[in-house]
Amino acid sequence: MNAKQLFGIAVSVCLASVTFSAQAGSKDDKKLDAKTVEIIKRDFRDKGIAKADRVNQDELQAACSKYKDELPDKLKAKLEAAQAKEIKWPADGNFMGDWKAGEKLAQSGKGMTWSDKAEDPAGGNCYNCHRLSAKEIAYGTIGPSLLNYGKKRAAKEELQRSVYGHIYNAKAYNACANMPRFGHMGILSEAQIKDLVALLLDPESPVNPK
Amino acid sequence: MNTGKLTKMILVLALAASGTAQAADTAASDSDKIEQYREMISDGNPADFDEMRGEELWKKAGGPNQASLEKCDLGKGPGVVKGAYAALPRYFKDTKMVQDLESRLLTCMTTLQGIPEADITAKPFASDKKASDISSLASYVVGQSKGIKMAVSTKHxxxxxxxxxxxxxxxxxxxxxxxxxxxxxxxxxxxxxxxxxxxxxxxxxxxxxxxxxxxxxxxxxxxxxxxxxxxxxxxxxxxxxxxxxxxxxxxxxxxxxxxxxxxxxxxxxxxx
The missing domain is CATH 1.10.760.10 (Cytochrome c-like domain)
Structure with missing residues (x-):
C-alpha cells in the first residue's frame, strides 16, 4: 500500500465517523421520537376498560422502547433496582398456594383487553408463551419451557421467593423482559401469584411429572 | 365466478365451520390446518364474495352526491385500481398526507360521494350482523394488485x-x-x-x-x-x-x- 492509498483510507474513516455521529441520537431522531409520542397520544382513544391513558409510558417502558429492549448496562441495573424495590412480598412470608388453582389461572389468556369487562378476572396468560404441564400441548414459545421447572430445582424457600418475585415483577430481574409485571401492574393478586408459584414448584403439580 | 365454483365454495365453507368446532379438541398446529384448508379451496377464496361486493360499490353511484368512486385517485391516477395497493401507503398532494388504502378510500367517499366521515368511521369494520362498505371496497382494490410486486416508496x-x-x-x-x-x-x-x-x-x-x-x-x-x-x-x-x-x-x-x-x-x- 502506498502513502496515497493510506491517506485515502484515513479520509474515508474520518468521513464515516462524522456521518455516524451525525446520525446516532441526532436532532432528527429526537424530533421523530417526540412526534411519535405526540401522534400516539392523539390517535388512541378509550374503548371499554382500555382507557386512552394506557399509552402513557412509565420510565421503564420508555427506556425499553427507546433502546429496542437492549439497554446500556448501567441504565438496566438502575431500572431493575427501582422495580425490585416496589415488589410487595407476602406479609405472611408464605409463597406457595394451590397448584390446581394455578393451573386454571395459567390456562386463561383473558383479561384487560377492551373486549373484557371490568369485573372479568384476568388470567395468567402463562400458556400463551410457556410450556408448563406435560399434558397441555397447545403452548406458546415466546418464553422458555417451564416443564419440570420444580423437578430440576430444590424447592427451597429462596427459590419460592425468587419465583414469586419473577411473576410479581419480571422486570426487577431483566428490565426489558417480554413478560408482563403481573403483581406490579395489578393484573394478579398476591393469592393468585402464590397459586402460580405452586404450579411451578409443587412436587404434585403436572409441571413436575413423576 | 361460475355456479360450479360457487357451490364448491359453499361446501368448503360448511366444512370449515365444522373444522372450527373440532379445532378446540385437536392439537394439530393452526398453520397445518390452514394449509389443508388452503389446498381445499385452491381455486377460490370466500374473500371473492367481498371483492365482488366492493367492485359493485366502486362502480355504483352512491352517497348524497350520487357519485361512483370511479374518479377516486389511489395514487396511479383517477380511477386506476390496477396495482394501486402494491404502492400504498404513499404521499398524496391533495390531502398533503401519507395515506394507506383505507384512509384514501375514506377521502374519496367523503369528497366524491359526500358521505359524512363520521358515518364511515363509526363502524369501519364488518361484523356478522352488517357488512362494511369501506372494508369491501378495500377487498376489491387489493385484489387488483394480486401478482404485482410491492413497491412502496419512501422518497418523499x-x-x-x-x-x-x-x-x-x-x-x-x-x-x-x-x-x-x-x-x-x-x-x-x-x-x-x-x-x-x-x-x-x-x-x-x-x-x-x-x-x-x-x-x-x-x-x-x-x-x-x-x-x-x-x-x-x-x-x-x-x-x-x-x-x-x-x-x-x-x-x-x-x-x-x-x-x-x-x-x-x-x-x-x-x-x-
Whole structure:
C-alpha cells in the first residue's frame, strides 16, 4: 500500500465517523421520537376498560422502547433496582398456594383487553408463551419451557421467593423482559401469584411429572 | 365466478365451520390446518364474495352526491385500481398526507360521494350482523394488485417520516402488559399457543405476512381489512383503540409495507 492509498483510507474513516455521529441520537431522531409520542397520544382513544391513558409510558417502558429492549448496562441495573424495590412480598412470608388453582389461572389468556369487562378476572396468560404441564400441548414459545421447572430445582424457600418475585415483577430481574409485571401492574393478586408459584414448584403439580 | 365454483365454495365453507368446532379438541398446529384448508379451496377464496361486493360499490353511484368512486385517485391516477395497493401507503398532494388504502378510500367517499366521515368511521369494520362498505371496497382494490410486486416508496420526506414514526410505534411498549408490536413480532420461530408469529425484522417473514392481508378469517367468517388487523393487534396488546385510518395506523402500515417491498402481493388471503 502506498502513502496515497493510506491517506485515502484515513479520509474515508474520518468521513464515516462524522456521518455516524451525525446520525446516532441526532436532532432528527429526537424530533421523530417526540412526534411519535405526540401522534400516539392523539390517535388512541378509550374503548371499554382500555382507557386512552394506557399509552402513557412509565420510565421503564420508555427506556425499553427507546433502546429496542437492549439497554446500556448501567441504565438496566438502575431500572431493575427501582422495580425490585416496589415488589410487595407476602406479609405472611408464605409463597406457595394451590397448584390446581394455578393451573386454571395459567390456562386463561383473558383479561384487560377492551373486549373484557371490568369485573372479568384476568388470567395468567402463562400458556400463551410457556410450556408448563406435560399434558397441555397447545403452548406458546415466546418464553422458555417451564416443564419440570420444580423437578430440576430444590424447592427451597429462596427459590419460592425468587419465583414469586419473577411473576410479581419480571422486570426487577431483566428490565426489558417480554413478560408482563403481573403483581406490579395489578393484573394478579398476591393469592393468585402464590397459586402460580405452586404450579411451578409443587412436587404434585403436572409441571413436575413423576 | 361460475355456479360450479360457487357451490364448491359453499361446501368448503360448511366444512370449515365444522373444522372450527373440532379445532378446540385437536392439537394439530393452526398453520397445518390452514394449509389443508388452503389446498381445499385452491381455486377460490370466500374473500371473492367481498371483492365482488366492493367492485359493485366502486362502480355504483352512491352517497348524497350520487357519485361512483370511479374518479377516486389511489395514487396511479383517477380511477386506476390496477396495482394501486402494491404502492400504498404513499404521499398524496391533495390531502398533503401519507395515506394507506383505507384512509384514501375514506377521502374519496367523503369528497366524491359526500358521505359524512363520521358515518364511515363509526363502524369501519364488518361484523356478522352488517357488512362494511369501506372494508369491501378495500377487498376489491387489493385484489387488483394480486401478482404485482410491492413497491412502496419512501422518497418523499413525508413518506420517509411516516416510515420512521411507524418503526417507533412498532417498538413502543406501554399498557398494563408492557407490550409492543415487537414483543411478539421481532423474534423468529415463536408462537402464541399454536399460532405461529411472523418476525417483522426478517424480510421473508415480513413479506409473507404483509402480502397475505387483507384476508378471509375462517374462524370469524368475515373478510378482514388491514386496518382491522392492526386494530385487533392493539386490542391484544392491551392498548386503547387506535382511531380508524389515523396517522399512527398509517405510519405503522408504512413501516410494515416497506418491509414487504419486493414481494408479490398475494391477497386477499385466507387465515384461521
Amino acid at each position: 420526506p413525508k413518506e420517509k417520516e411516516a416510515y420512521e414514526i411507524g418503526k417507533r410505534i412498532f417498538f413502543y411498549r406501554a399498557g398494563p402488559y408492557d407490550f409492543a408490536c415487537s414483543t411478539c413480532h421481532a423474534t423468529s420461530d415463536t408462537r402464541i399457543r399454536m399460532q405461529d408469529l411472523p418476525n417483522f425484522q426478517v424480510k421473508a417473514d415480513a413479506q409473507a405476512a404483509y402480502v397475505s392481508w387483507p384476508a378471509y378469517r375462517v374462524s370469524q367468517g368475515l373478510t378482514r381489512s388491514f386496518q382491522w388487523r392492526l386494530n385487533d393487534c392493539f386490542r391484544q396488546q392491551r392498548f386503547p383503540e387506535p382511531k380508524f385510518a389515523s396517522e399512527a395506523t398509517v405510519a405503522l402500515t408504512m413501516y410494515l409495507a416497506v418491509s414487504a417491498n419486493g414481494a408479490e402481493y398475494a391477497g386477499p388471503g385466507l387465515k384461521r
